[in-house]
Every structure is written in C-alpha cells, then in structure tokens.
Amino acid sequence: MSKKINYEDLVQKSLVNVVRDLLRDASDKGLFANHHFYITYNTDHPGVEIPDYLREQYPDSITIVVQYEFWDLDVYDDRFEITLSFNNLHERLVVPFDAMTSFVDPSAKFGLQFTPSMPEARAKAELKSFTKNTPKKEKGARKNKFEIPPEAVEGNVISFDAFKKKN
16 A cells, blocks of 8 residues: 555644644743734543533533633643633643644734544544444435445545546
8 A cells, every 4th residue: 555645634733833832932931912812622632631610511612712811831742731710710721732623813813723633543433433334224214425435544534536436
C-alpha cells in the first residue's frame, strides 16, 4: 500500500502551533491592546478536565473567553491549563489541543476552525459503527444512502476513489 500525504493533518498541526504560540505569549506577557480569545472545545473529549457542574451544563462543547480574568495559564505541547471565573468561582480547566473546534480573536477579526481528533481506538470504533452493515429493515423503510466502504479507509483518511463510478 502506498503512503499518502495527509495534508489536512499537517495543516491542523500548524494551526494548533499558532494557538499554542499565542497562548504562550499570553501566559508570559499577558494580553495586549484589545486582544482576547474565544476558544471552543469538546467537553467530552478524552483528557478534558472541567468541574462536573460545567460538564452537565455543557455536555458536548463549551466556549471560554480568555480576556480580563484568567489566572495560571500554563501551556504544554499537547494541552493548556487555565483558571477562569464561573459564577465568581475560580475553576481550573485542562484543555487538550486535540479537543479544540475553534479559536477566535475578535479584536483582530481572526479565527481558526479545527477538526477535533480523537484517540485512534475511539475513531476506529465510531467509523466501524458508521460503516457496519445494518440489519435489513422492513419493507418501505428508507435505506441509508451514505456508507463508507471499508476499503476507502486508511487510518483517519477516507479515500474518495472508492466513491467514483466504475464503468
């Protein structure tokens, strides 16, 4: 099997580096001018740490604002940790970069969109459940028109060659 370049993954890693560098600057020097960040991430992603009451309130995703009141911003290669105020309570959050779905600095009219990655085992399980043949439905039921052929999947990349019409 020939190896393919995963351009989406390369771009995603580069964009995460932009966010990582911006957060490191904010951690070291603080935010300057009117800059502030809206960071949206999946709360159900492995490695995310948030208080239970926030997870109940935001079971899928949350947007945090890094602006005036943030403390102890620590940035690592794979995640950042920050203390923010929620209803006058200081709460520590741990956010893997893989969980991010967007990063916006409204003052600069700058924004990035991410495709959150998931551990390979979880991705394969979800892909398998998506592509697995479902039991036959009763007559008259709609058939799922979109199925990914197993031969189209290589890691987390789907080859569109499998969808081309064959003569």
